Amino acid sequence: MSTAAAFLRAEDLRKQYQVRRGLFGKGKTLHAVAGVDFAVPAGTTFGLVGESGSGKSTLARLLLAAEPTSGGRVYVDGAPLATRTARQRKAFHRLVQPVLQDPYASLNPLMRIGDIVSEPMRIHGLAKGPALAARVDALLQSVGLAPALARRFPNELSGGQRQRVAIARALGLAPRALVLDEPVSALDVSIQAQILNLLKDLQRQQGLTYVLISHDLAVVACMSSQIGVLYLGEFVELGSRDDILLRPRHPYTRALMASSESRVDSVAQAGAAVAEIPSPIALPRGCRYQSRCPHAAPRCREQQPALRAAGATHRVACHFDL
Ligand code: ATP
Ligand code: MG
Numbered sequence: 001m002s003t004a005a006a007f008l009r010a011e012d013l014r015k016q017y018q019v020r021r022g023l024f025g026k027g028k029t030l031h032a033v034a035g036v037d038f039a040v041p042a043g044t045t046f047g048l049v050g051e052s053g054s055g056k057s058t059l060a061r062l063l064l065a066a067e068p069t070s071g072g073r074v075y076v077d078g079a080p081l082a083t084r085t086a087r088q089r090k091a092f093h094r095l096v097q098p099v100l101q102d103p104y105a106s107l108n109p110l111m112r113i114g115d116i117v118s119e120p121m122r123i124h125g126l127a128k129g130p131a132l133a134a135r136v137d138a139l140l141q142s143v144g145l146a147p148a149l150a151r152r153f154p155n156e157l158s159g160g161q162r163q164r165v166a167i168a169r170a171l172g173l174a175p176r177a178l179v180l181d182e183p184v185s186a187l188d189v190s191i192q193a194q195i196l197n198l199l200k201d202l203q204r205q206q207g208l209t210y211v212l213i214s215h216d217l218a219v220v221a222c223m224s225s226q227i228g229v230l231y232l233g234e235f236v237e238l239g240s241r242d243d244i245l246l247r248p249r250h251p252y253t254r255a256l257m258a259s260s261e262s263r264v265d266s267v268a269q270a271g272a273a274v275a276e277i278p279s280p281i282a283l284p285r286g287c288r289y290q291s292r293c294p295h296a297a298p299r300c301r302e303q304q305p306a307l308r309a310a311g312a313t314h315r316v317a318c319h320f321d322l
Contacts, residue, residue, distance in 0.1 A: 008096070015070050032280065035233075040210075045224045050215065055230055059230070104154065110153075114151065121135060177208060200223065226313075236317045249322055250289075
């Protein structure tokens with residue numbers, strides 16, 4: 001996990017929300033992201049897996065500077081992310097672009113595909129006239145779409161085609177990194193594989209750096225060189241793809257893998273039979289995973305395990321050597 005050539009790096013990244021239960025309820029602090037560190041070498045994929053509410057999208061928004069952090073820092077290409085001025089924000093958006101889950105919600109239904117794809121380039125003044133039209137054609141072709149689709153509207157396209165449009169739009173500014181938040185979750189399984197293959201091809205051709213978020217360990221496994229397993233805003237395990245897939249150490253990671261189809265949803269269901277996931281505003285003392293852990297011991301209720309080395313690239317937050 002060398003940080004030297006990291007294109008994206010998170011350092012003790014945190015996000016808290018003040019939430020209120022009911023009109024007269026007392027304000028409480030919800031720790032959506034509770035101190036997360038990782039580094040993504042240029043041209044590689046960092047996969048982020050965790051069940052609903054673990055903080056994946058919040059982390060994505062912090063990496064995209066779509067929300068202010070409550071603590072910690074993001075580094076882009078070695079420099080701290082700065083978004084104070086409009087110029088700094090523009091420069092950042094040229095480097096790091098989002099691709100979101102629902103290609104229907106993220107594409108303006110009233111705009112033609114060609115305008116959707118060209119909009120960021122127009123805003124950034126990168127091209128106009130015939131040069132812009134040619135660039136849109138090339139982008140559509142690069143994501144496997146016919147340039148003739150430029151005249152269509154989003155509702156005339158299939159889900160897979162819409163996600164290709166969203167990717168073409170994100171690539172218009174020639175970014176160096178994409179933050180992909182559940183990019184295939186809304187698609188049929190057969191279409192998912194096509195989009196994941198497209199993302200792999202684009203990464204190889206353009207040297208793109210990805211942060212790929214999914215609740216589906218199988219999706220993250222087929223794409224990532226490093227994987228972080230998020231639970232209630234913290235990593236419980238972090239390592240190379242092989243560390244996580246072949247040598248999982250944390251009981252939560254193992255539960256993710258044992259669950260049918262490696263889907264985190266089914267872990268949530270299986271876990272619910274034993275104990276509920278704690279609320280992120282009323283976290284237990286000690287280990288966050290204790291209420292669902294088959295190995296929980298008195299120490300786990302007293303002391304929170306630190307993320308400690310379990311190998312050259314492998315970190316795990318558990319008191320035990322499982
Ligand atoms: P999912 O798989 O359902 O998309 P997620 O892992 O993306 O889940 P987040 O959306 O990041 O999870 O949410 C993490 C926690 O932060 C949740 O408990 C959520 O309710 C809370 N949260 C997120 N955004 C806000 C907000 N704007 N205000 C208050 N709480 C929030
Ligand atoms: Mg989410």
